[in-house]
Amino acid sequence: MTTYDYDVLYIGSGHGTFDGAIPLGAKGVKVGVIEQDLIGGTCPNRGCNAKIVLDSPVALQRHLADVHGVMPGEITIDWAANQAHKQTVIAGLPAFIQGLLDDNSVDVLFGRGQLVDAHTVLVAGQPKTADKIVIATGLRPNRLDIPGSAFAHDSEDFMKLSAMPKRLTIIGAGYIAMEFATMANAAGSEVTVLMRGAQALRAYHQPFVEQIITDLSQRGVTFIRETTVTAIQQVADHFVVVGDNDLTLTSDWVLDATGRVPNIAALGLDEVGIAYTDKGIVVNRYLQTTVPNIYAAGDVIDKGQPKLTPTAIFESRYLMHTFSGETVAPIKYPVIPSVVFTSPRLAQAGISVAEAKQHPDDYTIVAHHTPDDWYRQVDQETIGDNILIFNQAHQLVGATEVSPQAENAINALLPAIEFGFEPAEIERLVYLFPTIAASAWGQL
Ligand SMILES: Cc1cc2nc3c(=O)[nH]c(=O)nc-3n(C[C@H](O)[C@H](O)[C@H](O)COP(=O)(O)OP(=O)(O)OC[C@H]3O[C@@H](n4cnc5c(N)ncnc54)[C@H](O)[C@@H]3O)c2cc1C
Numbered sequence: 434m435t436t437y438d439y440d441v442l443y444i445g446s447g448h449g450t451f452d453g454a455i456p457l458g459a460k461g462v463k464v465g466v467i468e469q470d471l472i473g474g475t476c477p478n479r480g481c482n483a484k485i486v487l488d489s490p491v492a493l494q495r496h497l498a499d500v501h502g503v504m505p506g507e508i509t510i511d512w513a514a515n516q517a518h519k520q521t522v523i524a525g526l527p528a529f530i531q532g533l534l535d536d537n538s539v540d541v542l543f544g545r546g547q548l549v550d551a552h553t554v555l556v557a558g559q560p561k562t563a564d565k566i567v568i569a570t571g572l573r574p575n576r577l578d579i580p581g582s583a584f585a586h587d588s589e590d591f592m593k594l595s596a597m598p599k600r601l602t603i604i605g606a607g608y609i610a611m612e613f614a615t616m617a618n619a620a621g622s623e624v625t626v627l628m629r630g631a632q633a634l635r636a637y638h639q640p641f642v643e644q645i646i647t648d649l650s651q652r653g654v655t656f657i658r659e660t661t662v663t664a665i666q667q668v669a670d671h672f673v674v675v676g677d678n679d680l681t682l683t684s685d686w687v688l689d690a691t692g693r694v695p696n697i698a699a700l701g702l703d704e705v706g707i708a709y710t711d712k713g714i715v716v717n718r719y720l721q722t723t724v725p726n727i728y729a730a731g732d733v734i735d736k737g738q739p740k741l742t743p744t745a746i747f748e749s750r751y752l753m754h755t756f757s758g759e760t761v762a763p764i765k766y767p768v769i770p771s772v773v774f775t776s777p778r779l780a781q782a783g784i785s786v787a788e789a790k791q792h793p794d795d796y797t798i799v800a801h802h803t804p805d806d807w808y809r810q811v812d813q814e815t816i817g818d819n820i821l822i823f824n825q826a827h828q829l830v831g832a833t834e835v836s837p838q839a840e841n842a843i844n845a846l847l848p849a850i851e852f853g854f855e856p857a858e859i860e861r862l863v864y865l866f867p868t869i870a871a872s873a874w875g876q877l
């Protein structure tokens with residue numbers, strides 16, 4: 434019988450890996466994790482955790498503005514202090530996650546991993562063998578292929594800024610563009626968002642997206658639609674962003690927020706025979722690649738589900754159950770919610786409004802203007818709308834909301850969507866009162 438160094442060897446140490454690798458190690462499976470950078474990957478170090486700390490005073494500033502009559506006085510954000518606080522919150526996360534791996538007998542191997550054959554990965558010049566290999570190498574920022582693209586920065590650079598640039602240009606209109614425009618505007622930057630198309634955040638209900646754009650515009654952000662950036666030039670101590678329709682925009686800092694692409698270059702995929710597309714690695718319903726003992730998890734997969742941390746965690750834990758023999762079933766994704774951390778937030782879960790409108794016989798669409806609810810008046814919410822989608826049996830199948838508390842309202846509704854609660858079951862679930870969960874549930 435062939436003996437390998439590991440039963441399971443992961444390439445990458447993000448949520449696509451560690452949420453499953455830690456319990457797998459605890460079950461006595463021999464596990465190795467290869468990482469070329471910080472343990473924990475994007476989310477703790479360069480994504481969600483770092484971002485939400487920086488956003489905290491931004492959301493609070495907006496909240497205080499809403500209750501201005503009650504708490505008068507202008508609130509400004511000290512970005513250097515915000516930045517320093519972010520570092521104190523996230524700096525210990527790699528060591529914390531490594532501690533969990535160590536405690537569960539998972540070996541951490543530092544270096545770049547490269548597949549040599551179906552059972553061998555080269556790391557720091559050393560071949561390491563495994564019965565099963567999991568590719569969980571995530572995404573990296575896209576860089577525009579235009580003259581001067583090297584003058585632009587990515588989201589990681591933005592989250593390290595200790596002072597906000599006076600004039601900030603953001604190229605793109607997705608998650609990163611909208612969240613970072615919100616933060617930079619609140620911290621005093623003059624922000625311009627350059628949109629290639631007519632729509633931002635295309636996966637979301639467009640009337641709600643437009644409410645966010647209108648609100649940001651009223652607060653001083655400039656949105657320029659249907660503009661293609663053709664070059665970035667350095668002129669003295671600033672930059673000029675050049676585009677079609679005679680665009681010449683002077684800027685102190687340029688953020689390229691045009692998406693993220695799979696981290697698969699020079700990984701040995703072609704050599705080993707693993708199929709992939711420009712969206713990531715191709716997998717079957719068991720998360721197996723075209724080489725059956727090599728699996729993939731997290732953002733690096735070409736998939737229909739949103740490329741988010743909850744998806745990566747679910748996949749990682751699914752593989753843990755597979756590798757430990759606890760299941761032989763294909764992956765069955767739950768309802769995966771998503772949220773854009775603008776102020777107000779935009780969140781959604783389940784069937785979209787567009788899909789419901791295409792099947793009017795199957796679904797009932799119910800809209801609420803949330804500031805009409807007394808509970809939302811507590812915080813003097815001004816922007817707030819949601820749409821709930823019910824099937825014929827009056828089970829909730831989808832929900833979307835734009836409001837300062839949209840993420841918590843959608844979170845509260847998730848059990849009804851995921852488990853298809855009947856009206857009698859909805860009645861049995863009672864939330865603490867008065868809370869946002871009770872307010873959201875009361876709409877069902
Ligand atoms: C700015 C930003 C904000 C975000 N905010 C949110 C949010 O609010 N909510 C949310 O749900 N999601 C958010 N995300 C997305 C979230 O971070 C990802 O979905 C999640 O990190 C995916 O985990 P993963 O393990 O698949 O990949 P990653 O976390 O990217 O981990 C991949 C790891 O693989 C390593 N690696 C790559 N190639 C190799 C190699 N050849 N050898 C060794 N190691 C390698 C990398 O160094 C990295 O550590 C955000 C992302 C960004 C960029």
Ligand SMILES: NC(=O)c1ccc[n+]([C@@H]2O[C@H](COP(=O)([O-])OP(=O)(O)OC[C@H]3O[C@@H](n4cnc5c(N)ncnc54)[C@H](O)[C@@H]3O)[C@@H](O)[C@H]2O)c1
Pocket residue numbers: 577604605606607608609610612628629630633634662690691692693739740741771772773774
């Ligand atoms: N709140 C969250 O959950 C959150 C926050 C930030 C990032 N993320 C994740 O990070 C990833 C990346 O986010 P993102 O905002 O970079 O990507 P995105 O895909 O959300 O947005 C990319 C934007 O760039 C535009 N674009 C693409 N190519 C372009 C080009 N050549 N010229 C001009 N514009 C172009 C697109 O039209 C789109 O507006 C996503 O997977 C997202 O799930 C999630």
